[in-house]
Amino acid sequence: METREHSATAGPDVAPPVLTRIPARMDRLPWSRFHWLVVVALGITWIFDGLEVTLKGAISGVLQEPGTLHFTSAEIGSITSFYLAGAVSGSLIFGYLTDRLGRSLFFFVTLAVYLCGAFLTAFSWNLWSFILFRFITGMGIGGEYAAINSAIDELVPARLRGRIDLIVNGSYWIGAAIGAASTVILLDPAIFPVDVGWRVGFGVGAVLSLFILFLRRHVPESPRWLVIHGRSDEAERIVSGIEGQIEKETGATLEEPEETLAIHPRKSFGFGVIIRGMFTLYPKRSLLGLSLMVSQAFLYNAIFFTYALILTRFYHVPAGKTGLYLLPFALGNFCGPLVLGRFFDTIGRRQMIAGTYTVSALLLALTGYLFTVDLLTPFSQTALWTVIFFFASAAASSAYLTVSEIFPMETRALAIAFFYSLGTGAGGVVAPWLFGTLIGTGSRMAVFYGYLAAVVLMLAAAVIEIRIGVKAERISLEKVAEPLSAKK
Structure with missing residues (x-):
């Protein structure tokens, strides 16, 4: 239960302090059906993104055929840029609104935006309609990252937060594998006409998201968010309901934790307060988040968006068969977080993050x-x-984990959005362009220099993690970064 203390220092927008046990009560919960619901209903976002990106890449050749929309290569490139621009815009806009208005509202808003974008893409009739609908789809996906990652961190017990975050983020590659495999059917002219199969692919994504919208009705608002926004009674009802379900499920009575947290609730937090929380109070953590996100994004996008070019240009693999090579690639990417995730909660964040970044870099140098x-x-x-990506996938997922847990509660979604945007900009724009140029030279040595650039970035991030990495394993979010509302 929550108790209130009166304070002469409370301002007009700041309620008297509340002593709450809700964070401790959430962190001491055993794993249950409730947590599975959270992981499935919210974590599906990454699978959708993997499906979208892979499907779009696979159909690029089809979209250039006269029987379809007949795009040029330059127009195909511009479509990717607009999708990324939508993702960046969506993450920043919805990230700020998620911190301000709550997690649960944007569970539905961002997924609905994605649904509309994917559905409309299936009915594109020219370049500009396709670009607009892909921009909308990107906005939904970008907004999902901010809303969903912040909610998962706040609903999952501290002792399991690392491995769950890594597995959820790594599930992107399940979507990538599904996207790659589906093209065997969708792009087969014997099954679908040339201008129909790719439309069916986007339409299926929209239909699947309808089911997830229904499932998310059962995921509550983050009790942690409710408390700091002055809605303690609602937070109490939600947590008591979860505890009741778990006690009924397990047949055991949950012990009441002794640890309390004093919060000065506010109905809203200005943009200046949020930015100050990210950069003025935690400048080293901002540097850490920036280095981890940019380096992994550069490495990933450098190889993921150009692997087909490597196979066709240097190994003479037929363009129509390059998608098959993505399947083992995707398997390694998903198995990395699945196998290594638990060690981020046991061995520790700093050791595992620095280790996976270093191993990825050294293996890339050898492969290059x-x-x-x-x-x-x-x-x-x-x-x-x-x-390489067995380790690099765990490293990349740990970058998202890091930026989602090392900043105060009030800034969490915007922090995720900010660093996601920087990573997307650096990796999604610079890396594919650079490597596309290097591959175009036909020189293996030129490509090797590009790999070395990724190696240097990954090793630099590992060193920064060793020097200023944050110990967050098995620790409450409120201890990793004290809420701004806990300060008088």
């Missing part, structure tokens, strides 16, 4: 060298990429 001296086949090249 073997590629340069022409000792690889398309199969061994793919096998090495798979091993």
Whole structure:
């Protein structure tokens, strides 16, 4: 239960302090059906993104055919840029609104935006309609990242937060694998006409999101968010309901934690307060988040968006078969967080983040060298990429985990959005352009220099993690970063 103390220092928008046990009560919960609901209903976002990005890449060739929308190569590139611009815009806009208005509202808003964008994409009739609808789809996906990651962190017990975040973020590659495999059917002219199959793919994504919208009705607002916004009674009802369900499910009575937190609730927090919380109070953490996000995004997008070019240009793999090489690549990416995730909660964040970044970098340097001296086949090249991203996927997921837990509650969604936007800008724009240019030279050494740039960024991020990384394993979010509302 919550108790109130009167304070002469409370301003007109600040209520008297509240002593709450809600964070401790949420963190001491055993894993239950409620937590599975949270993971499935909210974590599906990453699968959708993987499906969208992979499907769009796979149908690029089809969209250039006269029987479809007949885009040029330059127009295909512009579509990707607008999708990324939508993702950046959506993450920043919805990230700010999520911190201000609550997590649960934007569970539905962002998914509804994605649904509309994907559905409308299936009915595109020219370049500008396709660009507009992809921009809308990107806004939904970008907004989902901010709303969903912040909510998952606040609803999952502290002792499991690391592994759950990594597995959820790594599920992007389930979507990527589904997208790659589905093209075998969607792009087969014997099954679908050339201008129908790709439309069906986007339409299926929209239909699936309708089911997830229904499922999210059962996910409550974050009790932590409610408390700091002066809605303690509502937070109490939600937590008591969750506890009752778990006690009924397990047959055991939950012990009441002794730890309390004093909160000065406010109905809203100005943009200046949020920015100050991110950069004035925690400048080193901002540097940490920036280095982790940009380096992993550069590495990922450098290879993911150009792997088909490598296979066709240097190994002479037919363009129509490059999608099959993505399947083991995607498997390695998902298995990394799945296998290594628990060690981020047991061995520790700093050790595992620095370790996965370092191993990824060293393996990339070795692979780049073997590629340069022409000792690889398309199969061994793919096998090495798979091993690299077994570790790199855990590293990338840990970057999202880091920025979602090292800033105060009031800034969490916007922090995720901000660093996601920087990573998307650096990795989504610079890396594919750079590597596309290097591959275009036909020089293996030129490509190797690009790999070395990614190696340097990853190693630099590992060093920064070692120096200023935050100990967050098995620790309450409120101890990792004290809420701004806990300060008088």
